[in-house]
Amino acid sequence: MASRPGPIGGQPISPQRRPMLVRCIVIGIVLTVVLVGFVVLVVWLAVRPQRLVYTVEDGKVHGFDLYKNHLNASFDFILKSYNPNHKISLYYDSIEVSVAYDDKIIAFDYVDPFHQPRHNVTRLEVKPMARSVPLMGSVSKNLRIEKSSGQIELAVLVKARIRFKVGIWKSSHHTLKVYCKPVGVQLDPSRKFETTYCDVNS
Template sequence: MENGSVQNFNLTNNHLNATFDFVLKAENPNRRISVYYDYIESTVMYEDQTIAFTTIDPFYQPRRNVTRVESKLVAQSLSLSQATFKDMRIEKTSGEIEVDVHFKARIRLKVGVWKSDHRTLRITCSSVAVHFSWYKHFDKVPCEVEV
């Protein structure tokens, strides 16, 4: 995970409103294989509860390429348990919130004119600290990748 931020974060009456923005750096160093990302979904989790979800436009990644994948996830009037609401309020006072960000994609590999069947790519970015202040630096987070 290369960058992340949260805007319009509001906790009221056990409900959450927020907009999360994340940038994932997808590297394809291979000189022969290119990748089709046919379907991508992105999820933000807080204490094992999904708090925001979105899909990302499909794209093609050529050989020896770095692509930045932007994901904007919105939580709108999301109902939270009393315990989750309390924990989020505490984290808000610390100036940042720690979330897990998941990406799940259906991909195909291309070598020459041959294309593979669909495969599932899962990316998990754990313990992503997102700051409420725009001037705070985002620390890059390594993510686990599974095909």
């Protein structure tokens, strides 16, 4: 009587050994996760990262003209970026600044890349421009009403690609989003601008 062929590639794993193998794999995965979490915790405790702080310190508008629902204007804003971290510096590789009214982007500008040291305050002067920007009838109407009151409430948005630096280590790129609202721009230069604090997400 012919014998039955044996398994290819050696002896199969017995049913008794399978639970032990699965248990070893699970334990290995758990230990790896715990080790990575421990390293992250140690790094976090050593670095103590803090959220960046952004404010709009000043805002002006020039050449404001709203004709046939098309807006022309140039804005001047001073943004203050505060890095409160004592061990983390930042590289801003690209920065876009937009101005919105009633959720409609009406002007934008770009800022040159720069490095922000640890525990540093950097002021950015941005000059977004609106050039014949078409507005819907309702948006144009609301803007005219605000103009007649002497103040326009805007939103200033910052979107940047940043990298963090701790010692000699640099992170990969992250997207920083800053949202400042309401930014009250005075059309009467004798009226004082009020600082606006921004929401920061990175």
